[in-house]
Amino acid sequence: xxxxxxxxxxxxxxxxxxxxxxxxxxxxxxxxxxxxxxxxxxxxxxxxxxxxxxxxxxxxxxxxxxxxxxxxxxxxxxxxxxxxxxxxxxxxxxxxxxxxxxxxxxxxxxxxxxxxxxxxxxxxxxxxxxxxxxxxxxxxxxxxxxxxxxxxxxxxxxxxxxxxxxxxxxxxxxxxxxxxxxxxxxxxxxxxxxxxxxxxxxxxxxxxxxxxxxxxxxxxxxxxxxxxxxxxxxxxxxxxxxxxxxxxxxxxxxxxxxxxxxxxxxxxxxxxxxxxxxxxxxxxxxxxxxxxxxxxxxxxxxxxxxxxxxxxxxxxxxxxxxxxxxxxxxxxxxxxxxxxxxxxxxx
Amino acid sequence: xxxxxxxxxxxxxxxxxxxxxxxxxxxxxxxxxxxxxxxxxxxxxxxxxxxxxxxxxxxxxxxxxxxxxxxxxxxxxxxxxxxxxxxxxxxxxxxxxxxxxxxxxxxxxxxxxxxxxxxxxxxxxxxxxxxxxxxxxxxxxxxxxxxxxxxxxxxxxxxxxxxxxxxxxxxxxxxxxxxxxxxxxxxxxxxxxxxxxxxxxxxxxxxxxxxxxxxxxxxxxxxxxxxxxxxxxxxxxxxxxxxxxxxxxxxxxxxxxxxxxxxxxxxxxxxxxxxxxxxxxxxxxxxxxxxxxxxxxxxxxxxxxxxxxxxxxxxxxxxxxxxxxxxxxxxxxxxxxxxxxxxxxxx
DNA sequence: CTAAAAACCGGGAACGATTGCATAAATAAA
DNA sequence: TTTATTTATGCAATCGTTCCCGGTTTTTAG
Numbered sequence: 219x220x221x222x223x224x225x226x227x228x229x230x231x232x233x234x235x236x237x238x239x240x241x242x243x244x245x246x247x248x249x250x251x252x253x254x255x256x257x258x259x260x261x262x263x264x265x266x267x268x269x270x271x272x273x274x275x276x277x278x279x280x281x282x283x284x285x286x287x288x289x290x291x292x293x294x295x296x297x298x299x300x301x302x303x304x305x306x307x308x309x310x311x312x313x314x315x316x317x318x319x320x321x322x323x324x325x326x327x328x329x330x331x332x333x334x335x336x337x338x339x340x341x342x343x344x345x346x347x348x349x350x351x352x353x354x355x356x357x358x359x360x361x362x363x364x365x366x367x368x369x370x371x372x373x374x375x376x377x378x379x380x381x382x383x384x385x386x387x388x389x390x391x392x393x394x395x396x397x398x399x400x401x402x403x404x405x406x407x408x409x410x411x412x413x414x415x416x417x418x419x420x421x422x423x424x425x426x427x428x429x430x431x432x433x434x435x436x437x438x439x440x441x442x443x444x445x446x447x448x449x450x451x452x453x454x455x456x457x458x459x460x461x462x463x464x465x466x467x468x469x470x471x472x473x474x475x476x477x478x479x480x481x482x483x484x485x486x487x488x489x490x491x492x493x494x495x496x497x498x499x500x501x502x503x504x505x506x507x508x509x510x511x512x513x514x515x516x517x518x519x520x521x522x523x524x525x526x527x528x529x530x531x532x533x534x535x536x537x538x539x540x541x542x543x544x545x546x547x548x549x550x551x552x553x554x555x556x557x558x559x560x561x562x563x564x565x
Numbered sequence: 566x567x568x569x570x571x572x573x574x575x576x577x578x579x580x581x582x583x584x585x586x587x588x589x590x591x592x593x594x595x596x597x598x599x600x601x602x603x604x605x606x607x608x609x610x611x612x613x614x615x616x617x618x619x620x621x622x623x624x625x626x627x628x629x630x631x632x633x634x635x636x637x638x639x640x641x642x643x644x645x646x647x648x649x650x651x652x653x654x655x656x657x658x659x660x661x662x663x664x665x666x667x668x669x670x671x672x673x674x675x676x677x678x679x680x681x682x683x684x685x686x687x688x689x690x691x692x693x694x695x696x697x698x699x700x701x702x703x704x705x706x707x708x709x710x711x712x713x714x715x716x717x718x719x720x721x722x723x724x725x726x727x728x729x730x731x732x733x734x735x736x737x738x739x740x741x742x743x744x745x746x747x748x749x750x751x752x753x754x755x756x757x758x759x760x761x762x763x764x765x766x767x768x769x770x771x772x773x774x775x776x777x778x779x780x781x782x783x784x785x786x787x788x789x790x791x792x793x794x795x796x797x798x799x800x801x802x803x804x805x806x807x808x809x810x811x812x813x814x815x816x817x818x819x820x821x822x823x824x825x826x827x828x829x830x831x832x833x834x835x836x837x838x839x840x841x842x843x844x845x846x847x848x849x850x851x852x853x854x855x856x857x858x859x860x861x862x863x864x865x866x867x868x869x870x871x872x873x874x875x876x877x878x879x880x881x882x883x884x885x886x887x888x889x890x891x892x893x894x895x896x897x898x899x900x901x902x903x904x905x906x907x908x909x910x911x912x
Numbered sequence: 913c914t915a916a917a918a919a920c921c922g923g924g925a926a927c928g929a930t931t932g933c934a935t936a937a938a939t940a941a942a
Numbered sequence: 943t944t945t946a947t948t949t950a951t952g953c954a955a956t957c958g959t960t961c962c963c964g965g966t967t968t969t970t971a972g
Contacts, residue, residue: 223684225927225928225929226928226929226930227928227929235951235952236951236952236953237928237929237930237952238929238930238931238951238952238953238954239950239951239952241928241929241930241931242930242931242951245930249949249950249951250950250951251949251950251951254950254951268681268682269682269928269929270623270684270927270928270929271682271683271684272619272622272623272628272684272927272928273623273927273928273929273930273957274928274929274930275619275957276617276619276620276623276927276928276929276956276957276958276959277928277929277930277931277956277957278929278930278957279957281619283662283683291638291644291647291648292641292644292645292648294639297638297639297644298639300638301638301639301665304663304664304665308664308679313662313679313683314662314663315630315660315661315662316651316661316663317651317655318648318651332655332660334615335615335616335618336618336630336660337570337617337618337619478851478852478855481855482854482855485854485855503852504825505825505850505852507829507832508825508828508829508832508856509855509856509857510856510857570958572957572958572959573958573959573960574958574959582921582922583921583922583923584922584958584959584960585921585922585923585924585959585960585961586920586921586922588958588959588960588961589921589960589961592960595919596919596920596921597919597920597921598919598920598921601920601921616958616959617957617958617959619957619958620927620957620958620959620960621958621959621960622927623926623927623928623929623957623958623959624926624927624958624959624960624961625927625959625960626927
């Protein structure tokens with residue numbers, strides 16, 4: 219069943235005018251007499267005329283819609299970021315089409331093809347944790363297609379980038395744990411391919427070094443799927459806790475899903491937090507205060523990241539000349555200290 | 566900066582053919598010789614030709630995109646439902662445009678106007694908790710526009726509806742608490758306007774009655790914003806716990822946000838769950854097992870609800886004749902019993 | 913060998929809106 | 943009165959694609 223909308227032609231026919239006159243009257247052109255304008259505008263209102271955006275898109279060669287690719291919308295960081303994106307996009311008359319990679323490189327490519335074929339005007343992307351090869355993005359970018367990276371940015375592409383100071387977040391978390399007496403701090407990290415992982419590892423590394431603690435590569439375990447799979451996190455923690463000369467007394471989880479799955483593991487093993495094992499996690503869940511013990515977290519300004527990213531993208535889309543100067547914006551993370559990062563057990 | 570795509574004209578010019586021939590060759594028409602087809606298809610592949618969906622939309626009077634209106638995507642139930650919707654929509658070549666009402670009637674109307682003006686082919690909606698008047702939806706529906714309700718359905722509109730057995734969910738939750746010795750059970754409910762609220766209250770009511778317990782209207786508090794505002798929940802609980810002759814020993818929270826805000830309140834008042842106050846909440850969070858005490862929940866099959874809803878919508882969109890028979894599909898909820906619903910304190 | 917029938921391909925209208933250009937009428941200036 | 947100018951409107955092209963309607967060539971049947 220088709221739903222028939224009213225067009226400019228219907229108005230023209232009803233009023234005995236040409237479509238051009240109607241179009242101009244509706245756009246308040248100086249060429250049209252005030253009386254005609256009044257008649258047209260009133261009639262249009264009466265029959266609830268709305269210009270067909272598809273016809274406009276065809277003519278103007280732009281769809282006023284932008285694509286977003288994230289791993290999961292059911293991830294508090296990304297749903298908050300999308301909220302930020304939407305808040306600005308709707309104001310500026312753009313709609314957003316959301317696609318999920320589910321952390322799969324293959325699906326990221328499929329999504330990109332799909333979005334490109336839907337003639338989006340620009341793309342906001344936070345790459346999947348499997349993404350190492352960037353050819354799919356480079357191709358588009360070379361042809362002048364506007365792309366803005368957020369959160370998980372990549373180095374090899376000259377575009378706008380918006381992320382959080384991951385280095386500082388990890389540095390602060392590590393320092394806090396050291397302050398509380400922890401000397402053996404492990405890290406459950408996300409995919410090695412991701413910039414955010416590298417930065418967080420670097421911050422962790424530097425904090426250890428600044429406090430004269432040794433860095434042990436065995437204290438870091440990478441999870442390719444970013445914690446999406448419980449088994450992956452389980453394996454990482456087994457290795458860190460039980461197949462390690464240097465058993466850690468504290469853990470830093472470097473992503474939302476990693477954090478919750480670490481907790482799940484500790485619970486299953488009956489490990490008390492923070493007495494058996496302390497932890498700080500990167501997390502944007504608004505429930506971490508309700509956990510027992512309440513969870514110390516590094517929180518990212520997700521909403522703002524989304525807002526800044528979409529603003530840069532729209533600016534680039536609406537630019538007449540090709541953009542040559544790209545911005546790299548880094549927002550500060552927030553550390554919220556609660557119970558889970560407390561002192562280790564006194565033996 | 567504009568990004569120029571290759572069109573059917575470019576192919577026609579390059580190959581010395583007409584656009585009609587190219588179009589037909591690409592659609593594998595019988596009117597075109599195998600040799601010509603081969604040449605065209607190969608060349609199209611080589612220059613990476615993709616048909617312009619906007620031009621197609623204009624011609625076919627359909628955009629192959631559908632709108633979704635929910636209150637919040639940062640709500641586990643809805644993000645899971647959207648996952649279900651997307652999984653089917655992408656398979657069938659539709660894209661989804663998501664809009665959030667943030668539980669505001671006004672924003673719901675704005676979103677609807679926006680989506681309608683973007684020529685979507687159909688709408689999936691879970692109404693806001695403020696929505697009492699349905700004129701905005703009735704108008705569209707009368708003109709033959711396909712609408713499917715999910716989760717928060719409305720009675721006065723003859724369309725497809727997909728929801729969960731809210732009556733049973735509440736009935737089971739109440740019965741479980743009664744089984745554990747609770748005789749005074751309160752309910753923190755969502756907006757009175759919503760069908761799901763009414764059904765859940767009815768289930769609660771019936772369970773009390775079936776166990777020969779009295780029903781006291783003072784044991785129910787409604788939250789117009791569905792728990793979005795902490796203050797609203799706080800006020801409801803103050804009233805139930807401290808301005809009530811009949812102090813409850815257990816609470817049922819009838820929505821995701823209500824559940825978490827109840828817990829937040831109990832924590833702030835240092836009330837132990839379940840010894841001071843037991844609870845079961847409707848929740849789709851995948852973190853409820855990690856809370857202490859772990860939370861007993863009524864979980865809704867959000868992903869499936871989304872899938873069923875989009876399937877019905879697409880079926881209706883692609884139907885040649887107007888749909889006259891509408892389905893009302895009700896999926897079963899799942900009760901997960903954990904610690905929070907346990908026995909009351911023995912005095 | 914001619915007529916009919918396939919087989920193959922191009923021209924052009926259509927979808928809805930905008931816009932440069934042409935045109936008509938009305939007014940102003942000479 | 944004639945010419946120039948303003949004012950108000952219509953025509954037609956355009957965006958990318960499909961599809962109806964012809965037209966030409968080749969094949970088949972009688």
